[in-house]
Every structure is written in C-alpha cells, then in structure tokens.
Amino acid sequence: FETSCVYFQEDETHLWQSDGCRVGPMSNITHIHCRCDHLTKFAGFVPPNPLNIREAFSANILENPTGLILVLAVFTSYVMGVIWARKADRKDIAKVGQMMFSYTHTHCQYLITVYTGFRGNAGTTAEITLVLYGSQYESPPLTLRDDSRCLFEQGSVDSFLVSTEEPLGVLTHMRVWHNNAGFSPSWYLSQIVVANRATKVTTYFLSNRWFAIDEGDGKIDRIIPTSVEKDITKFHNLFLAKSSREMNDDHLWYSVAGRPARSPFTRVQRLSCCLTLLYSTMLTNIMFFGRGDDFDPPEPLRFAGLKINPPISL
Incomplete structure (x- = not known):
C-alpha cells in the first residue's frame, strides 16, 4: 500500500507534481497527512495499480x-x-405523429395532446372519445383514432388536431370515455393538454386516474375540469409528473x-x-x-x- 502527496501545477502543463510535498507521520487508514514547503492546491491520493x-x-x-x-x-x-x-x-x-381530422374551420383549431401514464398495463386497446366544453359552446364527440399507428400505449404522447364550427370560448371542462373494447381496454390517463391555435392559450386537464372497470373505482366515463395553476403546482401532481419523467427518460x-x-x-x-x-x-x-x-x-x-x-x- 502506498500513498503520496501532490500539488497541481497551474501552468501550461496542468499536471499533478510531488516536488516539495511528502507524506507526514500522522497518516493512517482514513487520513493522509501531507507536508508541503509551499502554498498551492495539493491533495493526497492512492496510486492505482499499473x-x-x-x-x-x-x-x-x-x-x-x-x-x-x-x-x-x-x-x-x-x-x-x-x-x-x-x-x-x-x-x-x-x-x-399528429393526426389531423378533416376540417374546414381553420380559425377554430385545437391541438389535443393525450398523455398515457407509465403504470403497468396503462395502455388501452379501446376507442377514446371526448367532448370539450367551453364558456360559449361545446364540441361534438371527438373520437380519437389514427389507423396509421398504435395509440394510447403505455407512456405514449398522442396529438390530434381538430376543429369546431364555432369558437368554444374559455374551456371549463371535458368529458372523456372509451368503449371498453379490445383485449386490454383498461386505460390510465395522466393528463390531456388542449392548445387553442388561434388564441395561443393552453389548457391543462389533469387526471392521473384509471378508466377501467377492473381498476380504481371502475369508471370508464369521467368529467375532468380544467386545472388551474394551484392544481398543477400541487406536490402530488408535481411529484407524479417529475418522478415519472425522470425515471423513464x-x-x-x-x-x-x-x-x-x-x-x-x-x-x-x-x-x-x-x-x-x-x-x-x-x-x-x-x-x-x-x-x-x-x-x-x-x-x-x-x-x-x-x-x-x-x-x-x-
């Protein structure tokens, strides 16, 4: 076993040198006693095996x-x-990907982003439908489907661009449900984010709940209110979002x-x-x-x- 005391030479070499430094007599199993005859940045270390x-x-x-x-x-x-x-x-x-539904009212477009949770068996084979409710109007039932790719799998983020005949106004809540179809219909919804393309306003709908007859309270049809800043910044919601993101990414x-x-x-x-x-x-x-x-x-x-x-x- 061997230890040594060295100092950092702050010149063009940027090397650790041992000139003027030696190991002191008070060195033991946990501490290294260094004695140097000059003031500089020094350290003690155990040299590795060659x-x-x-x-x-x-x-x-x-x-x-x-x-x-x-x-x-x-x-x-x-x-x-x-x-x-x-x-x-x-x-x-x-x-x-982003599914674009056929639309003619380009001034009433909403980008809907659905976040499926990372829990086990969180993805679903069922067909998801939702209705947006605003201060002025409500949207027709919007069935979220895309035949070109798999949707609502565990940890997935799926986006859909939809339009309505009239502006809905300030969004107040939404209704979300599925048809409980397929071999694995249970679904864990983390959140849904709706962005108004015209007003640039983004609205959050936090869920963090199961849509399943065999999980949670057994409901597959829920009303989700808009989430205010107080809801978004709650410790429980922040912890779930941050821990899920950091563990999986x-x-x-x-x-x-x-x-x-x-x-x-x-x-x-x-x-x-x-x-x-x-x-x-x-x-x-x-x-x-x-x-x-x-x-x-x-x-x-x-x-x-x-x-x-x-x-x-x-």
Whole structure:
C-alpha cells in the first residue's frame, strides 16, 4: 500500500507534481497527512495499480478464465439487447405523429395532446372519445383514432388536431370515455393538454386516474375540469409528473425500457452508455483492486445478533 502527496501545477502543463510535498507521520487508514514547503492546491491520493495491456493479452487466459468469461457474457448480453432496442426504437418512431381530422374551420383549431401514464398495463386497446366544453359552446364527440399507428400505449404522447364550427370560448371542462373494447381496454390517463391555435392559450386537464372497470373505482366515463395553476403546482401532481419523467427518460438504466417515444435519445444509445459505464467501472475496480489489503480490517459491527464487517475506507 502506498500513498503520496501532490500539488497541481497551474501552468501550461496542468499536471499533478510531488516536488516539495511528502507524506507526514500522522497518516493512517482514513487520513493522509501531507507536508508541503509551499502554498498551492495539493491533495493526497492512492496510486492505482499499473495496467500492462500487452502483458494481459500475452498471459495464459485459460489459467483464470473468469474475467474473460464475464467480459464476453456482458458483451453478448449487450449485442442481444441492441437487437431488441433497435426494434423498439423503430416501433417508437411509428408511435410519434399528429393526426389531423378533416376540417374546414381553420380559425377554430385545437391541438389535443393525450398523455398515457407509465403504470403497468396503462395502455388501452379501446376507442377514446371526448367532448370539450367551453364558456360559449361545446364540441361534438371527438373520437380519437389514427389507423396509421398504435395509440394510447403505455407512456405514449398522442396529438390530434381538430376543429369546431364555432369558437368554444374559455374551456371549463371535458368529458372523456372509451368503449371498453379490445383485449386490454383498461386505460390510465395522466393528463390531456388542449392548445387553442388561434388564441395561443393552453389548457391543462389533469387526471392521473384509471378508466377501467377492473381498476380504481371502475369508471370508464369521467368529467375532468380544467386545472388551474394551484392544481398543477400541487406536490402530488408535481411529484407524479417529475418522478415519472425522470425515471423513464433521465434514469440511464431504467430508461432503456421506459424511454418516451418522443425522446431523441434512442434505446440503442442508452444501452451503449450503460455498457460503457459498466466496463469503465470494471476497469476502475481493476486499477484499485487490493490497494487496502495491507490494513487490518476494522472491528465488525454487531447489532441485534447480526455481525457486519464494514469495508475498509481508503
């Protein structure tokens, strides 16, 4: 085991140097005592094991094949995962789109965006219909369908451009229901966002509820009021939206399976990042493997009859 004290040389080299610094006598298992004869940015560190790539390739791998088997198993799993991820990415491309209903009243257009939740079996095979209610008029029943792609799948975001004969005014609420058809009609609706193309006003309808006869309260027909800023900024709603978004889009490992269809970061790219991270971690472990073996292990912790051996901290 070896430690050293170094300082950062702030010139064109930008290197860590050891001139004028040495390890002090008060160094122990948890602390490094550095003594320097000049003021600068200094630090103490444990040098890693030297890696000789040429020697590693020339060694007899059959004497200890465990490492090679592990590396090959991880890479084989990655190749199989890439095949699956590529197919899933192609399906995601088919999910993204905007359905334009036939219309003649271009001055009364509404862009309706439906967010299906990320819960298990949140997607539906049923046909979704809704009615918008405004301060002046109400829309006819709008059946949301698109024969060119699958709609309302788990975690999907589906957009529809519709029009009405007259402006509806300020939206107050909407009615949403489905026909409970297909082999999996249960549906978990996260929210619906309606944007008025003429006035540029966006209205939110928060749901976060099941439309299913076998989930929740068993209803498949609901009235959803417009959500004011107080509703949108509630902790419960913010927590659901943020946790769902970050787990399915920002979490590197989980997002390989839960990636939103509209995300530009593909599943293949995410899986490749996971492989790089895993191999980098394995390489780092090799560099520092056994650097604390010269120390006597600390006393084990005993609690409720259990014996816990804490790791050695360098």
